[in-house]
Amino acid sequence: ETGVTQTPRHLVMGMTNKKSLKCEQHLGHNAMYWYKQSAKKPLELMFVYNFKEQTENNSVPSRFSPECPNSSHLFLHLHTLQPEDSALYLCASSQDNRLQYFGPGTRLTVL
């Protein structure tokens, strides 16, 4: 595998479910990011990790919980989501903190 991969590609969950999104980068980068892309709003940066440490939380509700166990993997744990959380969740990684490479995204639908 090359680049940035995300699993699953599609996810449907109820508001009481707990699920996790996974991102893996095969580029040797040291920074990883979560973005949310909604139908009616521009891409929004959610979280930034540098060397496994969270350096940015863009006022994201606590029902979204990121985890970065190492520089290659990033998770987004989801619980008690709302229908308005339905969106495309994109992961990205970078080495020089400026050139970000994106994964294909996970299309999340909350019922």
Place this chain on the structure above:
Amino acid sequence: AQSVTQPDIHITVSEGASLELRCNYSYGATPYLFWYVQSPGQGLQLLLKYFSGDTLVQGIKGFEAEFKRSQSSFNLRKPSVHWSDAAEYFCAVGAGNAGNMLTFGGGTRLMVKP
């Protein structure tokens, strides 16, 4: 805080015609600027970037963009559009000490007529 405006939500051009997608930004310092393209169901692919130096930057797939500080603009151009260029295009400005805090515009959806 920085912001990015893409004034055109939709643009339709004929195949072979030239293209210009507009992007205006607001940022207090010298910006890092990017154009990304997104095909349906896909993630974002970097087309080109501006960090410093020559204000006319060349990217992949025959795209170029020009940074104009006086106009706070970073418009994307292509001399001859191909049907495969139909996609959504996003302009972004990078802020923060490392320039990695990306703020995106709302995107411009490009449709190409045969």
